Amino acid sequence: MGIIYQESTKEFHLYNRETxxxxxxxxxxxxxxxxxxxxxxxxEDYGYLLENRYRPASAYVYDxxxxxxxxHLKQEYPSYGTTDFRMPALEIxxxxxxxxxxxxxxSHKIYQGKPALQGLPATYTESPGEADTLEILLKDExxxxxxxxxxxxxxxxxxxxxxxxxxNKGECACxxxxxxxxxLDLPDxxxxxxxFSGAWSRERYVKTRLLQQGVQSxxxxxxxxxHHHNPFIMLKRPKADEFQGETLGxxxxxxxxxxxxxxxxxxxxTRVMLGIHPLGFSWLLEPGGAFQTPEAVAVYSAHGMNGxxxxxxRLYRTRLARxxxxxxERPILLNNWEATYxxxxxxxxxxxxxxxxxxxxxxxxxxxxxxxxxxxxxSGLGDWxxxxxxxxxxxxxLSKEIEAMGLKFGLWFELEMVNKDSELYRNHPDWILxxxxxxxxxxxxxxxxxxxxxxxxxxxxxLVAKILKESKISYIKWDMNRNITECFSQGYGAERxxxxxxxxxxxxxxxxxxxxxxxxxxxxxxxxxxxxRFDPGLLYYAxxxxxxxxxxxxxxxxxxYGTSYAYPVSSMGxxxxxxxxxxxxRTTPLETRGNVAMFGAFGYELDLARLSQEEREIVRxxxxxxxxxxxxxxxxxxxxxxxxxxxxxxxxxxxxxxxxQAIVGYYKILNDVNREFRRLRLQGLEEGLLxxxxxxxxxxxxxxxxxxxxxxxxxxxSSAGEVGATETPCCDFWSRLLVLEAxx
Ligand code: DGJ
Numbered sequence: 001m002g003i004i005y006q007e008s009t010k011e012f013h014l015y016n017r018e019t020x021x022x023x024x025x026x027x028x029x030x031x032x033x034x035x036x037x038x039x040x041x042x043x044e045d046y047g048y049l050l051e052n053r054y055r056p057a058s059a060y061v062y063d064x065x066x067x068x069x070x071x072h073l074k075q076e077y078p079s080y081g082t083t084d085f086r087m088p089a090l091e092i093x094x095x096x097x098x099x100x101x102x103x104x105x106x107s108h109k110i111y112q113g114k115p116a117l118q119g120l121p122a123t124y125t126e127s128p129g130e131a132d133t134l135e136i137l138l139k140d141e142x143x144x145x146x147x148x149x150x151x152x153x154x155x156x157x158x159x160x161x162x163x164x165x166x167x168n169k170g171e172c173a174c175x176x177x178x179x180x181x182x183x184l185d186l187p188d189x190x191x192x193x194x195x196f197s198g199a200w201s202r203e204r205y206v207k208t209r210l211l212q213q214g215v216q217s218x219x220x221x222x223x224x225x226x227h228h229h230n231p232f233i234m235l236k237r238p239k240a241d242e243f244q245g246e247t248l249g250x251x252x253x254x255x256x257x258x259x260x261x262x263x264x265x266x267x268x269x270t271r272v273m274l275g276i277h278p279l280g281f282s283w284l285l286e287p288g289g290a291f292q293t294p295e296a297v298a299v300y301s302a303h304g305m306n307g308x309x310x311x312x313x314r315l316y317r318t319r320l321a322r323x324x325x326x327x328x329e330r331p332i333l334l335n336n337w338e339a340t341y342x343x344x345x346x347x348x349x350x351x352x353x354x355x356x357x358x359x360x361x362x363x364x365x366x367x368x369x370x371x372x373x374x375x376x377x378x379s380g381l382g383d384w385x386x387x388x389x390x391x392x393x394x395x396x397x398l399s400k401e402i403e404a405m406g407l408k409f410g411l412w413f414e415l416e417m418v419n420k421d422s423e424l425y426r427n428h429p430d431w432i433l434x435x436x437x438x439x440x441x442x443x444x445x446x447x448x449x450x451x452x453x454x455x456x457x458x459x460x461x462x463l464v465a466k467i468l469k470e471s472k473i474s475y476i477k478w479d480m481n482r483n484i485t486e487c488f489s490q491g492y493g494a495e496r497x498x499x500x501x502x503x504x505x506x507x508x509x510x511x512x513x514x515x516x517x518x519x520x521x522x523x524x525x526x527x528x529x530x531x532x533r534f535d536p537g538l539l540y541y542a543x544x545x546x547x548x549x550x551x552x553x554x555x556x557x558x559x560x561y562g563t564s565y566a567y568p569v570s571s572m573g574x575x576x577x578x579x580x581x582x583x584x585x586r587t588t589p590l591e592t593r594g595n596v597a598m599f600g601a602f603g604y605e606l607d608l609a610r611l612s613q614e615e616r617e618i619v620r621x622x623x624x625x626x627x628x629x630x631x632x633x634x635x636x637x638x639x640x641x642x643x644x645x646x647x648x649x650x651x652x653x654x655x656x657x658x659x660x661q662a663i664v665g666y667y668k669i670l671n672d673v674n675r676e677f678r679r680l681r682l683q684g685l686e687e688g689l690l691x692x693x694x695x696x697x698x699x700x701x702x703x704x705x706x707x708x709x710x711x712x713x714x715x716x717x718s719s720a721g722e723v724g725a726t727e728t729p730c731c732d733f734w735s736r737l738l739v740l741e742a743x744x
Contacts, residue, residue: 002132002153003110009045012108012134014153014160019300021153021160022046023076027068028061029104031076031136031149033185037246038302050074051187055267059083074185074269077138077149077164079103086271087215087263089183090164093175093282094143103138103147110134114152114161119506121253121540122295123152123161123319130156130319144170145285157319158311163295168285175498176283180259180275181252182296189213189268191235191248195260196562200227201550201583203531204562206645211235211270217261219277223448223484223501224255224528225535231258232536232566235272240304242640243683247301249308250274251566253320254294255537256505257281280487282498294537305565306639306683313568313638320536321543321571323516325523329630330544330570331408332360332623333475333603337367338551338577340607342376344369346391346398350405355608357405359616360623363475363603364402365410370395372422378445381417382424384463399472410475410523411467415460416508417446417481424459431456433500435488443482451507452500453491461514468519476515478542480528505537512541525573525601534563544573544601551577551605552584553593554733557650557667560599561640569654570634574600576622578610588733590615594622595665595735599633599652602626629663629739632656636663639683648672655684659705660742662691664713667735672719679712686742694739702743713738 004013010025011034022034024047034049050073057069061083070084080088081100091099112128125131136149145168152161162182168174189211195218196204209216218229225231231252237245250272252258257277264270274296283291297315301307318326334356336349353364369375370391372383380387386394393401399409418425418432425432425447432447434440440447450456467473489500512524524542526533530549538545545567548559556574563572574597579587590611597603608619626633636654644650644667653664666680685691685705693700693713703713717734718726 001110001112002155003134004042005108005110006044009047011046013042014132014134014151015039015042016153016155016158018158018302019153019160021151022049024050025105026073029138030070031105031138033074033076036184036186036248036298037300057083072267072269074187075183077103077147077183078271086265087261087273088178089180089273090147090176091178091278092143092145092285093177095172095174099177101140101143103140106137106139106146108134108136115150117163117292117295119509120292120294121320121509121537122163123159123253123297123315124322125319130154143172143174144168145174154315154319157315158299158301159315160298161295162298164293165290166285167290168287171287173284173286176285176291177281177498178278179283179291179293180273181293182250182272182274182298184272184298186270186272189264189270190237191270192238193262194234194236196230196232196565198227200529200532201548202555203227203534203548203559204230205558206562206565206643210238211262211264213264213266213268215261215263217259219257219259221257221277221279223257223487223504224480224533225258225537226483227530227532229260230534230566231260231274233260234305234308234565235262235270236305242306243304245304247305247308249299249301249312249566251297251312251536252294253297253536253540254505255508255533255535257501276502280498280501283502284495284499297536309565309640310637312566316536316539316566317568317570317635321539323543324521325543330523330601330634331362331475332626333363333365333410334361334608335365335367335477335575335603335605338582338605342369342374344390349398350401351609352607353402353405353407356604357407359608359619360627361407361604363408363410365412365475365477366398367412367477368414368479370411379419379421381414381419381446382422382449384413384415384460384467394471395467395473396471403472408474409472410477411473412477412479413464414479414481415464415511416449416451418449419446430490433484433487433489433504435486436490438486441485446482448482448484450489450491450504451511452489452503453507457507457511461511464515465518468515468522473522475523475525477525477527477546480533509537509541516541527573531559531563534567536566539567539571544571546573547600550583551575552581552586553588553596554586554669555584556596557644560596561644561650561652564638564640564652568634569599569638570601572600573603574598575603575605577605589731589735590618592667592733592735594618595737596667598622598626598737599654599665602630632661633663637684641680641683644669651680653682653684659684659686659689662740664738664740665735666715666738668717668730669733671723671730671732671734673723674721675719677720678715678717680715681710681712682708685709685740690743691740692743694741695736700738708740
């Protein structure tokens with residue numbers, strides 16, 4: 001059991017092989033935070049870590065005493081206004097207008113395994129011994145509201161999952177206006193804060209700054225986790241790097257509005273928080289009502305950022321992603337979007353699919369434009385039946401023809417949206433999110449369906465399920481191309497309007513869940529104008545996500561590198577597209593486009609018939625390679641080696657769990673001349689094993705793991721001299737792909 005409660009000192013110790021998490025029931029019944037970090041011994045008394053001495057406070061809890069104030073105490077789930085002046089984890093608006101609460105320890109439970117969170121995605125266990133759970137029940141006696149702090153510490157993975165549940169056992173309705181999933185007070189502020197921010201086509205760029213006194217935060221109030229900030233942050237010691245030093249990662253398993261924040265007080269205590277963004281949020285806790293926050297996951301790594309990432313990768317790949325496709329090799333797909341956009345006929349699609357099949361593709365995906373009156377972005381969303389002009393035999397007929405070619409068939413949907421020019425909107429104009437009496441803003445000429453209402457979700461489910469039952473569909477790309485404005489639901493009264501953003505996400509999860517259950521063998525790939533909803537919440541329903549609309553091989557190095565901090569390689573949709581690239585207008589070698597896309601759920605986004613015969617041969621070789629090595633790339637330990645955010649090179653590698661095989665990707669942005677000899681130090685290999693290193697099918701030498709890790713792989717290229725004068729000139733946007741295989 002990885003959770004101990006010391007009755008004598010009222011301390012909880014959660015631990016696994018690498019981490020300890022210590023808490024204590026405080027004198028006033030609230031829960032104090034003692035320590036989160038590298039594993040320390042099981043000991044009865046860690047109370048000295050409260051460090052409540054010497055420092056004067058501006059307000060004290062007990063009459064005639066100057067010893068107990070929450071102002072300087074490190075806490076687990078703090079509230080505002082009872083001697084703590086920092087940002088609180090919770091806030092409850094009560095009938096008398098007060099927001100003061102006092103949740104005190106009542107009891108706790110410790111058990112093996114992990115409970116599911118109703119209606120919400122969450123990490124899970126497959127056998128009870130994989131994790132231990134602690135539930136601490138606190139009560140506000142005056143309101144008769146119960147608050148349960150849930151903690152699960154994984155034994156097989158180095159991670160702690162947290163969430164909070166509120167239940168109103170009282171007589172009065174209250175409004176929960178803030179309910180973070182995680183709050184954690186750390187004793188100092190000697191950290192760099194790292195966030196993953198960007199925009200459409202440059203998602204999850206790595207942004208670093210030193211923590212400062214005051215509040216720093218990222219978040220989203222767009223109704224989706226967003227392109228702009230990811231619900232994931234890291235705190236790392238300034239001297240920590242990819243391979244050593246303390247790194248903390250905090251991730252929210254949620255797809256909607258979020259806040260990730262660190263508040264450093266004047267004594268350099270750091271309060272980290274993660275949860276639903278409080279802006280505009282409220283939840284009516286009626287008598288008998290309850291609220292469950294989304295789950296947050298925290299990882300402590302003593303082995304730098306790669307150590308932290310690998311913990312998230314394993315957990316999210318094997319204990320967040322679920323179902324039929326979790327452990328299966330992902331099909332190599334070809335998507336028609338950039339090949340045709342809206343301009344296609346059935347014949348054109350079949351021709352594209354036929355060429356794809358010839359080259360070894362396994363799955364053909366029909367993107368936007370197949371349904372209703374959809375011939376451009378102005379109409380049709382919501383009418384999920386095939387357009388008879390374009391597809392005379394419907395999706396049913398097309399999917400059968402594609403399957404007859406020996407390919408699987410996949411289909412695009414954007415289920416949360418409607419165009420005004422659609423039957424759905426004409427019949428149900430009140431089914432969009434819009435504020436009565438106010439203008440409703442559009443995005444891409446589309447409006448957001450009110451997924452907080454069950455009848456709307458039911459209607460959409462009915463349409464999709466019909467197509468999926470009638471046709472042979474193996475894959476769904478689930479897109480979402482705008483953010484929510486004028487958020488208001490006509491299905492709820494005034495007192496529940498603060499719930500709509502969250503209820504929308506619950507409706508989204510419900511639809512995913514129903515489709516997952518009804519069609520368990522369909523592979524779902526989530527998407528939101530590229531990577532606008534790349535978050536752990538959706539990985540629970542869709543094990544892969546379209547990483548970005550930007551498929552340029554140079555841009556993608558940054559996007560995939562940034563995404564890899566929290567998310568496994570298997571979760572990143574990565575495609576080779578045509579050049580000049582449609583987003584960046586850049587021309588890169590086909591080999592490099594492939595070598596970048598191979599570190600993901602691989603596919604093509606082009607009509608292969610438009611390539612030359614030589615290029616087709618390169619494509620065939622790429623496909624052969626991916627088929628041979630995709631399991632290793634998806635399930636191996638992923639190491640970031642060189643950062644595209646720091647220089648002209650990117651490098652990463654995947655190492656098989658038994659360390660006998662590895663694949664290295666090495667990328668150069670701009671070519672150079674007469675430059676230094678270069679070495680690339682590899683990671684994660686077995687020191688004493690002899691590896692054959694293969695490049696382009698030829699053996700490039702035999703080296704011991706220790707040589708490759710400590711001396712490094714020779715990465716010198718022809719730019720060490722006069723590039724053009726050599727037999728093997730390298731060029732701008734050049735890359736190498738190396739396979740390491742242990743001898744014997
Ligand atoms: C945005 C997606 O990111 C693209 O891949 C494509 O599916 C379009 N939407 C279709 O409208």
